[in-house]
Amino acid sequence: MAVKINKKIKGYSVIKPEDKATAKAEQTPTPVAEERKRGAEVIQMHEQIERPEVLIGSTYKIKSPLVEHAMYVTINDIVLNAGTEHELRRPFEVFINSKSMDHFQWIVALTRIMSAVFRKGGDCTFLVEEMRAVFDPRGGYFKAGGVYMPSIVAEIGAVVEDHMKRIGLIHDPELDEHQRALINEKRAAYEATHAPAARDEDVSVTGEGTSFPPSATMCHKCSTKAVVVMDGCATCLNCGYSKCG
Structure with a gap:
């Protein structure tokens, strides 16, 4: 494409590739500049945020x-x-x-x-x-x-x-009232059935103070030794998981 120059040429310079990259970088706004431009908009986490004095x-x-x-x-x-x-x-x-x-x-x-x-x-x-x-x-x-x-x-x-x-980064869905009631019912039924054996054996206690039978096995869902066999079905007394549904 030809460009007609109507004025007298007094000087010239050659634009190098690195000059183009520098000019492009200067035109591209940084995240910090964008945040200052937006003003009251929400600031998201990014690597250019400086560490505060107190965390x-x-x-x-x-x-x-x-x-x-x-x-x-x-x-x-x-x-x-x-x-x-x-x-x-x-x-x-x-x-x-x-x-x-x-x-x-x-x-x-x-x-x-x-x-x-x-x-x-x-x-x-x-x-x-x-x-x-x-x-x-x-x-x-x-x-x-x-x-x-x-x-x-x-x-x-x-x-x-x-x-x-x-x-608040991870939201763990908690058990609803019906699921908690079902777990408590299962635990009460198991303890009533195995009460004599439970008195003679030590009890496995969790950090929250919740006890599980010492013969319980590990649950593959919550990784807690709280799975017992009830009515021919393996049931977790901690999270309520059961192979029988």
């Missing part, structure tokens, strides 16, 4: 039989759109402390990767599923309450899941 944190204790000393998982949250109806609390960083130095390397690597995912924005709840699917080749263990943990990483994932439920 809200929660610390959880993990005591695994696979390690000598306990682990303390600290998750710090950032509050977005504070004081508005769109206020959000999102995890920003995670730290794991322990007296044991046996797992120091992979713990540092894991926490840095998790913190980077948190700060990246978007849906970070997938970390829970990925971590809870990690199995220890030496075998897992049962934590307090009879809940099976296939590895230490899986228990850390369970802690992250509990924290996300607390801040």
Whole structure:
């Protein structure tokens, strides 16, 4: 395409490819600039948000039989759109402390990767599923309450899941009144049938104070040793799962 120049040429310069890229980058607004332009609109989590001086944190204790000393998982949250109806609390960083130095390397690597995912924005709840699917080749263990943990990483994932439920990132559908009534009815019937044996044996107690028979097996749905056989059908006394429907 020919362009006719009607004025006298006084000088010229050659535009290089890197000059075009720089000019394009300057024209493209950054997320921070977009937020300032939008003003009162909702601010979502992204990697350009700077860390505030003060963050809200929660610390959880993990005591695994696979390690000598306990682990303390600290998750710090950032509050977005504070004081508005769109206020959000999102995890920003995670730290794991322990007296044991046996797992120091992979713990540092894991926490840095998790913190980077948190700060990246978007849906970070997938970390829970990925971590809870990690199995220890030496075998897992049962934590307090009879809940099976296939590895230490899986228990850390369970802690992250509990924290996300607390801040509203994960919504766990609770049992309705009819399901709770059915579970209580099943437990009462089982205890009435096996009362003499239950008095002679120790009881498995959960962290919430709920007891299950020592002969109970693990439920594949809630990973709790609460499955008993009632009327020829395996039934979980914790979540109500039954193979018979």
